[in-house]
Amino acid sequence: MKKRILLCAMIGVVLLSVVAATLIVLHFRADCEVDLTTADFDLLMQQTSDPADTLWTQDVTDVSIGNYLDSTEESTTTEPTTTIMPTGRQFCVISAPFADTWSGLASDDTFTPMCTTLVQGTVDYITGQSRVYDEEEKEWRDFYLLASGRKVLIEAVQLLSPDYNYGDNSIQIVSSETNNGNQIIRFKSAWNAPYTFEFSGQNYYEKNGKHYFVNAFTADKIQFTFYHTTKAEGSVNIGSNAIVTNAYWTVDTANKTASLTMPLRVVGQYYGYTMQREADGTLVLTLKKKPGGIAGARIMLDPGHGGKDPGALGFGGAVAESQVNFALAVATKQALERRGATVYFTRTDDVYLPLEDRKLIARQANPDVFISIHCNAAENKSRYGTSTYYFRPMSQPLASAVYQNVLAVYQTSLYAGDAERRAKVGENANFHPFSVTRLEECPSILIETGYVTNDRECTLLLSADNRARIGEGIAAGVAAYLNAG
Ligand SMILES: [Zn+2]
The missing domain is CATH 2.60.40 (Immunoglobulin-like)
Known part of the structure; x- marks a missing residue:
């Protein structure tokens, strides 16, 4: 039924845009990269992913936090546009190692768990082009609409030459x-x-x-x-x-x-x-088969942000979320290793790592579980609490187990003496389409350990003892998930 609604919506867009299309098509064709020939296509198919990167080596113990100076953010205000392709089928091939897909609606940046990642070499034909504001990346992004009913980033595909015109x-x-x-x-x-x-x-x-x-x-x-x-x-x-x-x-x-x-x-x-x-x-x-329990499991930790992207800032810019995340990841690593797990990191240094690269590193390492570690932020500085996020339903049991165990750390330890905070610290395991939780290769979640914008909670997160407690909570949640059933 959804496909039919989507198809109707797309047909509607086609009819409304039919006058504008001819002009825009000229613009579109001028923007195209050179079409891929048969030889180029064969070459693309022979490419293999880079071997495992050294980024996720395991010798990670250095932790430093503090004295981060704010950086200014730029934003653009380009209006969204939708362009409809000319008659005839313009085929394209996924040229990125993996390409996320978005809702097929032209001006919609949403993901559903049915938005499947397409592997390199996958071919489809284009039915339109659109520009949509990406809420997570905070930027306008250009998409092709695909005949199979979703959008894909323009930079993730290459156009095939007109020689390619596939039938059924x-x-x-x-x-x-x-x-x-x-x-x-x-x-x-x-x-x-x-x-x-x-x-x-x-x-x-x-x-x-x-x-x-x-x-x-x-x-x-x-x-x-x-x-x-x-x-x-x-x-x-x-x-x-x-x-x-x-x-x-x-x-x-x-x-x-x-x-x-x-x-x-x-x-x-x-x-x-x-x-x-x-x-x-x-x-x-x-x-993939069911992992055999926490002992021997392969866990990938993803310390959020880093380098030019500090994430949220605490204490007026003195504390960068990226550094707290890294320190929390190290504490979690130690707690997981005590339980017999092997731990990999997406980054082992204070470097900028795009979200797509984090997922690529995860796909190369092929872990049993992927956890992105973050701290939350709010305009309202009095807000505090911890939460986890899943995208695909298979990740919900992991999100729930980690949430329950970290919540217990706050309630029985960090906020033990504060009835109000104990009652309100839980912000649940929630659905949200964070990029790194869209992995299909393994259960993948994101945890907001606490708010760096709340002075009291940020102070708690700056304590190594407290980070060790939270790391224990995360590890206990992973163990409960992997050892269940
Ligand atoms: Zn973050």
Whole structure:
């Protein structure tokens, strides 16, 4: 139903813009990069990701906080625009290693858990162009609207030459196996059509104007849908796989979609997937097995902000959130290691790291769990409290466990003697589409440990003893999550 509404909205935009389109098309074509030829496309497909970066080595103990001077922020006020592409199909290929996708509505910056990340080499055709204000990055960003019903950043794709004009796609499972408990499925298709990943049996509810809060992770099926596709064949060898019970294709020839549906063996037990495309175009899907508990688990910690991006500022600019985050991450690392986990960092120094790079580092390290560590900020300096954030429903149980354990630290220790603060310090585990929580490879959450803009809470966070307590809380939450079930 959503797809139909979206389609109607897009058709509406097309009709309204039909007069303006011709003029804008000329502008658009002038802005295009050189189209990708067949040889360029082959070269792109042969690229492989850089080997693991040294950024996430584990020898991290240095901690320094304080004396950060504020930096001025620039903002632009460009108005949003929507451009509709000319007749004919202009195909494009995802050229970034991974490309986030946004809502298919032209002037909407929202994400839904159905906005699947597309892997390099994926091809779709463009139905329009739009400029949308990105609330998290605080900047205007330019998008292509894709025929599969979502938006993608212009810089994440390259246009293909007009030689590429694909017809209906067909897809086939060429092999499948269970390897070390993970289910691996290999697909070959006529061309690299786009896909989405969805859960079935998952209820969402609305809160604070956001539509994808969940009370629990209740999915009983997972489904990969391939677009522009009218034929699908091949079956999955389930074998000793503990993740799904079977797999079956459903082809909708009217909408030209082919869906591979896989019922979960245990409701709510699902831990992410990785998608890779090999040089010959083979798409390799790996469903990840349940991690075996905290001992031996691989945890990636992401100290928020850094370098030219200090994050929120406390005490009139004397304290940078980035430095507090790093110190909290070190405390958390020590608490996790005491429980037998192996810990990786996205950054081990006070450097600026774009959000996309943080996710790329996570995808290379392929951890069991990803946690981004932040401090909160508010205009109202009296506001205090701790909260966690999930985006995909699979991450909600982790967000909830970490939240409960950090809340307990505040209530039984940091604010033990203050009844009012004890009562109000909890700001819950919430849905929010933070960029780093949009990973699909593993449960990923963001924690706001406390408010650096609240003098009393910031003072608490500046104490190494208190950071150790909060680190213990985070680690206890991760352990409770991984050891459950
Ligand atoms: Zn932050």
